[in-house]
Amino acid sequence: MTEGPGTDFHSHLIPGVDDGAADLAESRAAVEALRRAGVRTAVTTPHFDGSLTHAPAMAAERLAAFDAGFADLTGDAAVVASGVRLFRGVELMLDVPEPDVSDARLRLNGGRFVLVEYPGLQLPLANADYAIRALRDGGWQPVLAHPERYRNVDDSLEALAALRFAGAFFQVNAGSLLGQHGEGPRRRASMLLARGWAEYASSDYHARGIPAVAAARAELVASGAGEQAELLFAENPGRLVRDESPRPVAPLTASTRNRHSWWRALLHQFSR
Ligand SMILES: [Fe+2]
Numbered sequence: 327m328t329e330g331p332g333t334d335f336h337s338h339l340i341p342g343v344d345d346g347a348a349d350l351a352e353s354r355a356a357v358e359a360l361r362r363a364g365v366r367t368a369v370t371t372p373h374f375d376g377s378l379t380h381a382p383a384m385a386a387e388r389l390a391a392f393d394a395g396f397a398d399l400t401g402d403a404a405v406v407a408s409g410v411r412l413f414r415g416v417e418l419m420l421d422v423p424e425p426d427v428s429d430a431r432l433r434l435n436g437g438r439f440v441l442v443e444y445p446g447l448q449l450p451l452a453n454a455d456y457a458i459r460a461l462r463d464g465g466w467q468p469v470l471a472h473p474e475r476y477r478n479v480d481d482s483l484e485a486l487a488a489l490r491f492a493g494a495f496f497q498v499n500a501g502s503l504l505g506q507h508g509e510g511p512r513r514r515a516s517m518l519l520a521r522g523w524a525e526y527a528s529s530d531y532h533a534r535g536i537p538a539v540a541a542a543r544a545e546l547v548a549s550g551a552g553e554q555a556e557l558l559f560a561e562n563p564g565r566l567v568r569d570e571s572p573r574p575v576a577p578l579t580a581s582t583r584n585r586h587s588w589w590r591a592l593l594h595q596f597s598r
Contacts, residue, residue, distance in 0.1 A: 336528035376425030437569030522577035
C-alpha cells in the first residue's frame, strides 16, 4: 500500500496563545518537527473555552489573538519554506452545554467539523452527550479529541458509547497509542481501534518533544493494520480538511494482527 502524506488536525502551533508553542521560534521548530514526522497538512487548534461564545467581547478578543498569531505563523519564511500547508480551527472546551460555533474560526478549516473536549479530562457524570447533540442539531459535526484520555471512562467504554450514539466522531492521540499518556489511555486507545470506533489519529502536538504520529503510524503498519493506519493518519484527516465525511475504519481484528506486536496481547485481551 502506498502511504499518503500525513494530515494532522490537532496541534498547538500558534505562538503565545495557549500551552503550545510559546513564541515564533518554537512554532517554527514545531512545524519542522511535524514535517519530519511526515505531516504535509496541519490544522492547528489552540484551546478555546466554549463558554466564551456566550461572551462576545471576550471571544472576539481571543479570536483576534489567534488571527494575529496565525498570520505570524503562516507569514514566517521558514514555515513557508517547510511546505507544510497550515489551516486553523480550535480545540473547543465543552464547558457549556450549547456553545455557539457559528464563527467559522471555531471550526476545523472553517468547515462543519468541530474539535471538542470536556474540562479536566473528566466526562460529565450525566448528560455528556447533550453538547454533542446540540452541535449536531446546529448542523455541525463534533469530533471528540482523545476520548481514550478521560480518567473516568472505564474499560467497558460505556460512557464513550453514549457519545458515539449521539453522533460524535473520535480522534485518538498518536501518543496514546505509544503509551505516552500512560497505560490506561494506551489500553483504551487500542480498544477503540479494536471496535472500529476511531475515525482519526492526530498528534495533539504542543511543540515539545517529537510528534508521535510517525512512530504510531509505523507501529500500526508493522502490526498488519496498514489500511487502518492510512485512514487514521492520512485519508480521513485529509477528507476532514476538505469538509468530507470520514470513511469507516475497519475494527482491528485477529486477522489484522501479526508478529511481535503489542497489538497482539492487547487485542487478544479485549477483542469482542
Ligand atoms: Fe489539544
